[in-house]
Amino acid sequence: MAIKLYQSQTSMFCEKVRIVLALKDVPYEVVDVKKDDRKSLIELSGQRKVPVMDYHGQCIIDSTYISAFLEKKYPQNTIYPSGVSDKGLCLILEDWSDEVLIHAMHLMRRAESAEARKEAEKELAVHFQSLDQLFTGKRFIFDRMTVADIAIFTQLHYLYTVIKYEVPDSYKNLHTWMELMRNSLKLASLYDFAA
Numbered sequence: 001m002a003i004k005l006y007q008s009q010t011s012m013f014c015e016k017v018r019i020v021l022a023l024k025d026v027p028y029e030v031v032d033v034k035k036d037d038r039k040s041l042i043e044l045s046g047q048r049k050v051p052v053m054d055y056h057g058q059c060i061i062d063s064t065y066i067s068a069f070l071e072k073k074y075p076q077n078t079i080y081p082s083g084v085s086d087k088g089l090c091l092i093l094e095d096w097s098d099e100v101l102i103h104a105m106h107l108m109r110r111a112e113s114a115e116a117r118k119e120a121e122k123e124l125a126v127h128f129q130s131l132d133q134l135f136t137g138k139r140f141i142f143d144r145m146t147v148a149d150i151a152i153f154t155q156l157h158y159l160y161t162v163i164k165y166e167v168p169d170s171y172k173n174l175h176t177w178m179e180l181m182r183n184s185l186k187l188a189s190l191y192d193f194a195a
């Protein structure tokens, strides 16, 4: 029985999991949840959110749990940094990205008036500033590319490809890191699937 990823192509959380699967070279099948209005997803997992992984009959919900599960099963090309303390910090940053940074993405996506857009850009700017400082003098956040880089990158990639908003040039360290991530991952644009 193949591993199945219940997903939608335009979800940044699904992209996070697809990247982890690719880094670990794990073969899987995709179930596009939009095709049957999430019926099969709800049957399997009892809820509506993606990503969900069906691992040979075991159901795992949420990109963070799926990533941690994959790391245990496939320790090659680890997605965590060396050292216990850095691993803790990596998990905190992953969570920040999934729970806090995402809020700014939602604000951007839902902004219908100029005023709402301005508010969203204000919130984004706070995060860009922090991230630009974080990447000062660094390639990745830790000693290698980790799930913290992947979680943050997928949000910013979504911003660029789906919302069509570019990180301003003034955040030079952030740009350099995004370029490194883009070149390392060679992703298809989310926007190509967004229609």
Ligand SMILES: N[C@@H](CCC(=O)N[C@@H](CS)C(=O)NCC(=O)O)C(=O)O
Residues within 6 Å of the ligand: 011, 012, 013, 014, 048, 049, 050, 051, 061, 062, 063, 064, 098
């Ligand atoms: N914390 C979850 C977030 C998952 C999530 O919000 N998924 C969205 C797509 S980006 C979804 O499926 N939303 C559908 C809904 O809420 O009905 C994770 O990391 O997997």
